[in-house]
Amino acid sequence: MDDPAYGELWSALEELRVPLYLHPGSLPRDDWHVMRGRPEMYGASWSWQAETGGHAMRLIYAGVFDRHPGATLILGHLGEFLPFQRSRFDSRYRSLQLDAPLERMPSQYFGSNILITTSGVLAPEAVQAAVLSIGAEAVMFAIDYPYESTAEAVDSIEKCDVSPEVKEKIAHLNARRVLGHLTGRHMVAPPVTARCPVRSQEAEAGRPRRCHGPYVPRRPAGLDAPSPWGRRASISAAGREVCKLIRSVTRPSKGGQAVALCGRCRG
Numbered sequence: 001m002d003d004p005a006y007g008e009l010w011s012a013l014e015e016l017r018v019p020l021y022l023h024p025g026s027l028p029r030d031d032w033h034v035m036r037g038r039p040e041m042y043g044a045s046w047s048w049q050a051e052t053g054g055h056a057m058r059l060i061y062a063g064v065f066d067r068h069p070g071a072t073l074i075l076g077h078l079g080e081f082l083p084f085q086r087s088r089f090d091s092r093y094r095s096l097q098l099d100a101p102l103e104r105m106p107s108q109y110f111g112s113n114i115l116i117t118t119s120g121v122l123a124p125e126a127v128q129a130a131v132l133s134i135g136a137e138a139v140m141f142a143i144d145y146p147y148e149s150t151a152e153a154v155d156s157i158e159k160c161d162v163s164p165e166v167k168e169k170i171a172h173l174n175a176r177r178v179l180g181h182l183t184g185r186h187m188v189a190p191p192v193t194a195r196c197p198v199r200s201q202e203a204e205a206g207r208p209r210r211c212h213g214p215y216v217p218r219r220p221a222g223l224d225a226p227s228p229w230g231r232r233a234s235i236s237a238a239g240r241e242v243c244k245l246i247r248s249v250t251r252p253s254k255g256g257q258a259v260a261l262c263g264r265c266r267g
Contacts, residue, residue, distance in 0.1 A: 024048035
């Protein structure tokens with residue numbers, strides 16, 4: 001997304017004050033020799049951090065946040081561990097001779113344009129280190145359900161050696177500040193009793209299976225398509241542009257319809 005073709009998308013996100021959450025994908029885009037014969041390295045154990053973290057660094061080095069200083073990127077998994085390399089980023093950047101240098105040092109985009117969540121990282125000492133690295137206002141609580149234990153995720157915050165005020169920021173205050181203004185304007189929360197359609201269809205076909213949690217809707221193929229709960233989501237003119245641009249660079253869902261599945265049934 002550092003390609004200039006995405007400039008209009010970044011402008012719309014900046015205007016709307018809508019953060020972009022960059023998350024690893026399930027299919028590798030490259031054939032990395034370093035992982036050949038070692039499937040243990042693929043996915044959350046290592047390769048996803050390298051892929052997603054590398055994508056975020058491309059955004060920094062391409063000057064996306066210089067051109068769009070109000071844009072916000074959110075990275076899960078404690079920022080794909082990038083916050084712990086900030087001093088090295090700066091050290092190596094100083095040694096480069098560049099035709100178009102950044103307006104700031106690479107480390108300075110963390111905590112301002114780049115925020116992180118604790119999803120999937122259950123170590124209190126790692127959460128504390130992230131707070132010390134990029135600031136308490138830049139870290140938000142997340143779980144990575146159903147892949148990680150909710151109780152252990154909560155413990156990682158409760159046992160973190162930071163003040164109660166900082167824990168409150170991580171637990172909910174930061175998310176309220178960053179995402180609270182979107183409620184009701186750009187998103188519609190599913191009812192608590194919502195059930196995954198895959199589960200329902202399989203039950204009707206005599207093949208019941210356990211659904212692994214509340215489902216979330218996939219992006220509708222059309223902006224004004226009814227939501228899965230029979231309501232229409234309102235969105236600004238700039239938001240329409242965001243949706244149009246997203247549709248131009250992603251494949252529509254099957255049949256052009258919005259599909260809502262639980263976390264394990266998606267895809």
